[in-house]
Amino acid sequence: MRIFDPHIHMSSRTTDDYEAMYAAGVRAVVEPAFWQGQPRTSPESFYDYFDALLGWEPYRAAQFGIQHFCTIALNPKEANDPRCTPVLDELDRYLAKDRVVAVGEIGYDSMTPEEDEALARQLQLALDHGLPALVHTPHRDKAAGTKRTLDVVRASGIDPALVVLDHLNELTAGMVLDSGCWAGFSIYPRTKMSEDRMVGILKDVGTERILVNSAADWGRSDPLKTRRTADAMAAAGFTEQDVDQVMWRNPVDFYGQSGRLELDSTLDEPRPDDRSSFQGNSIRRGGA
């Protein structure tokens, strides 16, 4: 089974996670730029973070046979801090880079005017760069927030086929799919969505334009939730083709719209060699 996790924050995870993910079938991931649990207080912190998403993390992932791509954005939460918003002026530089396959995570957290501004500007950047957009939906007041997000997406003029709304549930999936956007689901150990509920949704809406992710980060989360959902699908009678569509072909199709998803078909086993490094630094211990 091959799995593409379309939303996972690997910078927060360990090398053990990479090993377990590979063993579970994960061969590619997209890491969206997000906040880090503790707020950043200056644009420079973002630039170092973006540089790591484009440099150190793809190197780390490759050591475990996993191909790593990212999305770049000022996230909704930190869009409210005027100390961070100058990041918006430099995003052009990062959205032009080879391994950036979407603008994201953008969207609403508390639905403030500052978030309105950041969302509109970044949807415009997606249009300028010909990139898809990964849009987070708010955890609080989700249904109203999702509806408002869809209004802003429509107003921006971006093709809905280039947009995924993420962290959806039973109440928000229908309106997103009706809009022509893609529907993303984050499978969490306790909150957001479980693998069994996910299977129920797939039975209702089918497997088209659906992305399933673990959204694993520094919080209580599980980078193997994609595999567990795949197993739950199989147990519920979905065919191998259905599972492959949701777990591999859909994310490839969605991010492939960037024209920058260069999947290396030869990279099908971990290549942890004892000499490779990124900028002279390595994941080995006792060495550089």
Added chain:
Amino acid sequence: MTVIVPADPRPALSAVLDASARAWTDEATAAIAADASAIRRLFPAARRRCGHSRLNEHWTVDEAARAVLLTALPLRGQALADEVAALHRHGDPAEQRAVLRTLPLLDLGELALPLVREALRGNDTTLIEAALGPYAARHLPDPEYRQAVLKCVFCEIPLDRVHGLGTRADRELARMLADFAHERIAAGRDVPHDIRPVVRAFPDVIGEALEHAFDEEEVA
């Protein structure tokens, strides 16, 4: 001091680019000439637009394409240095190599030395090598140039890739390399061969023990 400046990459580059890559490069160059800030989104895209194979001894295709974009900047002096420094700051290693290799083609005086110094502080041997081109050979002060050569020896960067060594090697550098060789010999470790011409050019820094060790190795 004679410092070899790399040739204009344009002829070699346009010989290998296909029609669409050449058109992209021409449009990008024109856009940058009209508005310098356009380079911020064009410079990172050059690799996927033009390719990244080796072009010649000095350039890969992406480095040469980026050099063409950099030399199109309609800026001078501090404004040019600031734009180039920001591209370097926000660049990945390949973009940083391109900036460093292009420095001799830009009229920057000493304004780009901070970029050279940043590369020399790091551990990326490809960046260190790119930093030690004709620009560093011309502008890096003596003590820093000597330290950079010594770092290359430690990082196992062949010294024939360091520009300006023929004219900039001095007695102090020879003394430092001779001391390094002593340390290695005392530890029973190999001494890289390429330090010898520098050391030998200043015979008074070679002690008897080192002379003996060099002779023995040369016989062996």
